[in-house]
Amino acid sequence: MNDYLQVNRANWNARVPIHVGSAFYDVEGFKAGRDPLRPFEIDEVGEVAGRTLAHLQCHFGLDTLGWARRGAEVTGLDFSEPAIEQARRIAAECGIPAKFVTADVYDAPEALGERYDIVYTGVGALVWLPDLTRWAETVAALLKPGGSLYIAEFHPFADVLDDETGAKVTHHYFDPGPHVWEYPYTYTGSEILEYQTSVQFRHELGEIVSAVAAAGLRVEFLHEHDHTVFRRFPTLTEDGGVYRMPGDAPRIPLMFSLRASAGSAPPPAADSPASSSGPTA
Template structure:
């Protein structure tokens, strides 16, 4: 586990989170009006969450956490970024949607939560979370440990095959890579995706030409590594689905909206897996 790189990522996410939320307008009003940031894939996999305890790992600024809470769940959101958790806490108070948020490195949270006997019906994470994990096995064991018997783990994630490309669809990154990948910092992917990642009616200009002053470090995990880690942690994989589109995110040039903010490659390009979803349960 590379905690010094986690700390570097914390600083990078603190800077990026301010830029991201600057484009999203009055999010409290959006939630007060009944809004939700969940896509159909998450809603279907989560199922009926009314009355259930849901742990949302790497929850970012809490928008999806509050969307789950609106459906009747008791939600705890955890994220490494101070800015993200501060924003999520304010958004919960201002929107009137109750949820609890805690700032912590996910591995530290696993240790503390296990020590106090914490258990949940569902552990959930989504969209760009696994690349920030330096120890996949420890993560999978932590997820399993915090599930009640019969509890479920649900993840919707960008497909690692898609992440071998640069923004111009040229092969650039190794799919099989055991070393941390240094980056210039978490970018403003919200601005780059335009209305793709804005659930409100119209995006706000917000921060312009954002450049992150803090470098970041990512980790590459293939589909086989993810499924194996969860299985070795004692979880039974119930389903695994792949999708030829991304929800909201436009990481590559020429991406087009298929409807419902499902972003696909340009016309004429062969379909490839850009996103996947997995559900697993604890016996």
């Protein structure tokens, strides 16, 4: 547990060159104008032109740069220096103005040194964080008064289902971890990773919403979606670029999105006496 950050950083550093060269991320398509953002995200976040946006756990920044193309003044943060180097390279090659910073997400207020109109976190981010209370406090410290947090994530309910069909409950829902995984591949293909160990943490939907609310943010909506962005189970069928349960199979939540707003008074800093959690590493 004490080494989770170092273990995960090595794992994600190893993923960077594989991901950048993968068809899954399609960097060349992005350079040619492909939009990496999901349509429901664009609709739910709303107009971003002229607004400042911080993307936490941005990986190598395609989604960050997608918001920049829509007019946002973007800053991406990630704990992987190779990922940030790639983000800066892609931004420069595309002529997109963007700032990228290497830091752990819990250190974001100090590393970024400013507040934002929007804090955005994309799919597959929360599972890498052991302490959502501290994470939500970090987000609150980054928001301007009246600013908003937006999350688009995989629904935790999908993690209780069997991997073969997605039709049977075979795993515990209340099972926070840490879960240590040894897996030779990343999700983009068959190239073997140099560092194959990762540490992940499961968070129930109630835990996520409660952490956001406890940080002083007002939840505006929580939407559950019956589709996901990849074939999570072999039985899922593609439908307009997303994946759903087939035919007459029961519809289940596969993703969720949440938006919450900061009040008019600035929130306390994440490391202030008002913060209820200490260091995690």
